[in-house]
Amino acid sequence: MGILAKIEQPRDLKGLTYPELEQLAQEIRAEMIDVVSANGGHLAPNLGVVELTLALHRVFDSPKDKIIWDVGHQSYVHKLVTGRQKEFKSLRLYKGLSGFPKRCESPHDCFETGHSSTSISAAVGFAKARDLRKEKNQVVAVIGDGAMTGGMAFEALNHAGHTKTNMIVVLNDNEMAIAQNVGAMSSYLNRLRTDPRYDRSKDEIENLLKRIPGIGSKMAKAAEKAKDSLKYLLVPGLLFEEMGFTYLGPVNGHDQIALEQVFEQAKMVKEPVLVHVLTQKGRGYEPSEKNPALFHGVGPFNKVTGEVIKKPAPPTYTQVFGETLCELAEKDPRITAITAAMPSGTGLNLFAQKFPDRFFDVGIAEQHAVTFSAALAFGGMKPVVSIYSTFYQRAYDQVLHDVCLPHANVVMAIDRAGVVGDDGPTHHGVFDISFLRVIPNLVFMAPKDENELRHMLYTSLQLDGPVALRYPRSVGQGVELTEELRELPVGKAEILQEGKDITLIGVGPMVYTCLAAAVELRHRGVEATVINLRYINPLDKESILRYARMTKRIITVEDHMLAGGMGSAVVEVLADEGLADVVVERLGYDGYVDQGAISLLHQGYGLSVVGILKAAERLKVLQRIEGRSSV
Structure with missing residues (x-):
């Protein structure tokens, strides 16, 4: 039995010798490589924080002392030493262990994360609550150098330094090499x-x-x-000193003894402290050390070779978006591309290579990205700002006031719309329709497939004013990509087939699910109209009303929340027209959606052929057909 198997709680770490800790670190890395190679996950960040996590749990007393992990990309080691070893092989799987800190999983997860730059704010809150309750415990925020590009982190630093809050911030810096000032002089x-x-x-x-x-x-x-x-x-930490923090470091983040010493020193200070720790992203696994960006968030891979397991598949929507944008930028020098620390994830890495002067990665700063894009537009450019759906939530005020109110010519590409799979509720993009469709001036569209995405991106760049373009994380439908791009008429849906018995309205790739369900309904004698809505705003009210009057039965299907979603918009149109005799079944999500494979989540929430057939049964469409046949 190895050492890891004996670690049930953080207190079990305190009696280990340093040679035993070194062996434990090797076992932890081996376990993470084994599980992530099968399930996918954030490998490189976690490989880099093994010694750091062990030091934190040896010096501090969780859960009494609060350890807050920013983003949560580096929380796997924490999970392994806080009583979740047996469940670790279910990491990121449906009904399994979350890939991020989750309060319901363990008392050691004191704060839920998933979006970056929040840990210092949370730490200030925990520390102030402790002081008001006159309790005695330590509060530690662990934040990466990437997350420190987020403005929220500096807002919290400013607050903590101003109020002299007794807390510790650990800056996990995995970009800087171990420099000369890590040594005797620094320690002194x-x-x-x-x-x-x-x-x-x-x-x-x-x-x-x-x-x-x-x-x-x-x-x-x-x-x-x-x-x-x-x-x-x-x-080197003068900035933090000027903000009211005592700066300690930098310290080698893989030197167990040095880490424990500096954390003991930090505990002695009764004011805010920042400990600067230098770590190597991907440490202990050669493929990850050589390519930490790939292994930051990786799918299943061969753990012997490090080769990512890829199955033959059509290009992803993200890939098609990036390639099409480059194609358009070749012809129009006004097109610029903006992202918030996600050039590869948004497909803009190719644009960055071809047009470096017109590409802007602003860091983890979604608010700045959107307002910056608005000013680019007013300056005569055609900005396309690509951000994941879940992160657009952070820039809602900027979308509303800086882009849409003044009618800025900005294209907002909403990547990862809908459920995204194993990253779970913090990363699902299932709220964007609700919070964007209410904004005046905003043209909001969603393609049914990768070819329509090309035409929608082209259309977006021809329009005058703000545009939102929503598409999923997944691979495309495998349709042919037409070379000649054309404008799609704004606010006009696409009628894919007509039927007199029921109307199926889909948005995005859910349109193909509607088409498949229509085939099954036809086998049962039910003729369905299938509408590719295309535009969420403005809605094609004329088509909705025409087929509502014809069929009297409507099923809406969307990879999104029910509240305020596309289905709600359809119901509003019917209500405004006074069509009380039209019955609507809305298919979508009715709460926070757990992690799991996208196909499993779709099936579980009825966003499938079977789900549509069941909805048709609830609408008693089959009974209508049977009754009509008997007559």
Whole structure:
């Protein structure tokens, strides 16, 4: 039996020797590689924080002490040492262990994460609650250097530094190499600055100098200036010092002893502390060390070779989007592309290579990305800002006020719309229709397949004003991509087939599910109209009303929440027209959606052929046909 099998709770780590901790780190890395190679997940970030996580749990006493993981991409090690070893093989699977911290899973997960740059704000909240309740415990936020590009992180730093909140921020920096200042001098400065004797001796020397007749005050001022100058030269964390934090580091994030020492030092300080830790992303697995970006969030792979397992499939919507945008940018120098730290994830990496001067990665700063894009538009450019659906939620005010209100010519590409699979509820893009369709001036469309996506992107760039273009994470339908691009008439749906018995209205790839269901309904004698809605705003009210009057039965199908979604919009049209005799069944989600394979989630919520047939039965369509036949 290895050491990992004996670790049931963090307290079990405290009695281990350093050689045993080294062996444990190897076992943890092997376990993560084994599970992630089968399930997919965020491997490289977790490989880089093994020693850091062990040090945190040895020095602090979770769950009494609060350890908050920013984003959660680096929480796998934490899960393994907090009583979830037996469930770890179910990581990110349907009904399995979440890939992110989750309060219902363990008392050691004190705060749920999934979107970045939130941990410091949460830490300030926990610390203030502790102080108000007059409790005694430590609060630690672990945040990566990437998440520090988010403005929210600095808002929280500013608050904590201003209020002198007793808390610790661990900056996990996996971009910087282990530099020369990791060593004796750095350790000495850390000890010097955290030793209470330092402030006392500094005051004593200052008082002594001031007693020297005539020149004492000048000498004291000169000494203070010299001290400050040396500080500006040697202390790399000056920014954090100026914000009210005591800066410790940088420290080697793979040196177990050094990590524990610096955390013990941090505990001595009763004001905000920032510990700068340097780690290697992907450490301990050669393929991940060589390509940490690929293994940041990776699908199943061959753990021996590191080769990602890919099945032959059509191109993804994201890939088609990126290639089409490059095709259009070749002809129009005004087209620019903007993303928030996701160039590869949004398919803009190709654009960045071809048009580096017109590509902007603003970091994890969705609010800035959207407002920046609005100003680009007013400056005469044609900006296309591509952000995941779940992260557009962070920039809602900017979409509403900076883009749509002044009618800015911005194309907002909404990638990862609908459920995204194993990353779960923090990453599903199932709210965008609800919060965007209510905005005036916004043209909002969704393609049924990858070829229609090309035409919609072309159309978007021809329009004057804001446009939102929604498409999923998945591979396309495998349809032929037509070379000649054409404009799609705004606000006009596509009638794919007509039938007198029931109307199926789909949006996005759900249209193909409607088509498949229509085939099954035909086998049962039911003739269905199938509408590819295309435009969520403005709606094709004329088509909706025409087929509503004809069939009296409607099923709406959307990869989205029911509340405020496309189905709700259809019901509003019918209500406004006073068509009380038309019955509608809406298929979609009615709450936060768990993790799991996209196909399983669709089936579970009735977004399938079977689900549509059951909805048709609830509408008693078959009984109508049988009754009509008997007559």
